[in-house]
Amino acid sequence: MNNPIGHEIDNNIAALDQVQSTAIDLALKFGPKLLVAGLILLAGHYVGRWLGKMVEGLLLKLELDVTVRILLVRLARVLVLGMFAVLALQNLGVELLPLIAGLGVAGAGLALAxxxxxxxxxxxxxxxxxxxxxxxxYISIAGEEGQVEVISLFNTVLSHPDMSRVVIPNRKIAGEILHNYGQVRQVNLSVGVAYDTDLSAALARIDALLAANPKVMRDPAPLVQVATLADSSVNIGVRPWVSVEAYPTAAGDINKAILESFRAGGIAIPFPQREVRLLGQA
Incomplete structure (x- = not known):
């Protein structure tokens, strides 16, 4: 008579032996491939770090924003690691064509969204x-102007003299006509003097007060000249160069200095005049 307990024990032992045999077969079959795949991923990690340092050094020379630089370095590392991951999957015998096709479809949908x-x-x-x-x-673009504060991958931020900030999507900037003032701006002023004024003396006073103004740049030199001969005055154009930071207040300071200098030198700034003649009266 068979012992049912002993029979069950024999079945369990046979099952364990089969599992052990299967595990050994799988280890012998895939073990070396898993080891090689692990080594490939480890190599990808170190290659990614090495390439990241190279990219970071290059971006430092380009003087890019810190946030953008870090993002680009990480992107380079991820791309390298992704390439080595593909090699590891190929080593394991994974069919990449269906995977690539699926990723392509998902990528197309994501790109549309x-x-x-x-x-x-x-x-x-x-x-x-x-x-x-x-x-x-200081730039002017897409109907806005201001000093460039931040350049990121998705937008550019301009700051205004009134302490406000303008955020412009980068797609609105690419392909647009850009006016880049750089680090300096030119103040455009005009002051009128009477026709009987000594123009040489007036121009000399303007040159002197511009030379004494710390906000006015020496190079390039300010442009001071007779601009127009108007109806009631000779208009002198005053166009000095100042830094972007000094631009908001420079015009007011120069206008005030011109007025005070002309008053001290007895140079009149005429009011607009019209001569009216009445005809046909006895």
Missing amino acids: MQGVLSNLAAGLTIIFTRPFRVGE
Whole structure:
């Protein structure tokens, strides 16, 4: 008579032996491949770190924003690690064609859903590498103007003298006509003097007060000349160069200095005049 307990024990032992045999077969079959795949991923990690340092050194020379630099370095590392991951999957015998096809379909759908974001990203990369303007420069573009405060992958931030900030999507900048003032701006002023004024004395006074103004740059030299011969006055154009930071207050300071200097020198600034003649009266 068979012992049912002993029979069950024999079955369990046989099952364990089969599992052990299967595990050994799988280890012998896939063990070396898993080891090689692990080594490939480890190599990808170190290659990614090495390439990241190279990219960071290159971006430091380009004087890019810190946030953009870190993002680009991480992107380079991820791309390298992704390439080595593909090699590891190939070593394990994974069919990559269906995986790539699935990723392609998903990527196409994601691209359609994120058209605006991707266009900003592409325009941001174009701005970063072509460098039509830099942080600190004063620009006018897309109907806005201001000093460049931040250049990111998705938008550019301009600061205004009134302490406000303008955030412009990068896709609105790429392809637009850009006026880059750089780090300096030219103040455009005009002052009228009477026709009987000694113009040489008036021009000398303006030159002197511009030379004494710390906000006015010496190079390039200010442009002071007779601009127009108006109806009631001779208009003198005053166009000095100042830094972007000094621009908001420079015009007021120069106008005040011109008025005080002309008063001290007895130079009149005439009011507009009209001569009216009445005809046909006895």
